[in-house]
Amino acid sequence: MKRLIMLPALFLLCITAVAQSSDNSAATKEDIQRYMDVMHTRDLMTQTMGAMTQSMHKMVHDQYLKDKDKLPADFEEQTNRMMDDMFKNMPFEEMLQAMMPVYQRHFTKGDVNALVAFYSSPTGQKMLHELPAIMTESMEAMMPLMEKYMETVKQRVNDEFAKALNGSEKKTN
Numbered sequence: 001m002k003r004l005i006m007l008p009a010l011f012l013l014c015i016t017a018v019a020q021s022s023d024n025s026a027a028t029k030e031d032i033q034r035y036m037d038v039m040h041t042r043d044l045m046t047q048t049m050g051a052m053t054q055s056m057h058k059m060v061h062d063q064y065l066k067d068k069d070k071l072p073a074d075f076e077e078q079t080n081r082m083m084d085d086m087f088k089n090m091p092f093e094e095m096l097q098a099m100m101p102v103y104q105r106h107f108t109k110g111d112v113n114a115l116v117a118f119y120s121s122p123t124g125q126k127m128l129h130e131l132p133a134i135m136t137e138s139m140e141a142m143m144p145l146m147e148k149y150m151e152t153v154k155q156r157v158n159d160e161f162a163k164a165l166n167g168s169e170k171k172t173n
Contacts, residue, residue: 028104032104
């Protein structure tokens with residue numbers, strides 16, 4: 001008897017889920033707001049800025065150590081304070097409002113409903129909880145690679161400038 005009751009209930013649940021996810025109407029600002037709320041977007045932005053700040057402080061510290069003898073003694077502290085103020089004064093709310101139409105263009109009401117369902121689930125909540133740590137650790141892991149690559153880019157650009165300047169000097173002689 002229980003199986004007979006469970007079968008129609010399961011069927012109804014599946015139909016409701018398909019109907020919600022297949023709603024191809026345009027997502028409204030309220031839909032996107034609901035998505036951002038379940039994503040804890042404001043908290044994530046704050047935590048992401050915190051992670052970025054830590055990475056930036058490390059980068060400043062490493063650069064300071066390289067050029068310590070050429071810089072004022074309080075340079076690192078002043079630079080970190082300046083960056084902290086810049087991140088603290090970021091216009092998060094305006095940024096979120098500017099993002100809303102972009103999300104509306106890319107996601108339908110059905111898409112948003114599916115995203116809200118996922119991020120409301122235990123796995124979705126775990127993803128949201130772990131994301132700041134994942135981003136921090138990822139940035140730390142990538143930073144040496146990015147610095148090395150940027151040095152390569154910088155060297156190549158400098159080489160191209162030198163080659164171009166040599167070419168133009170030969171033409172003027």
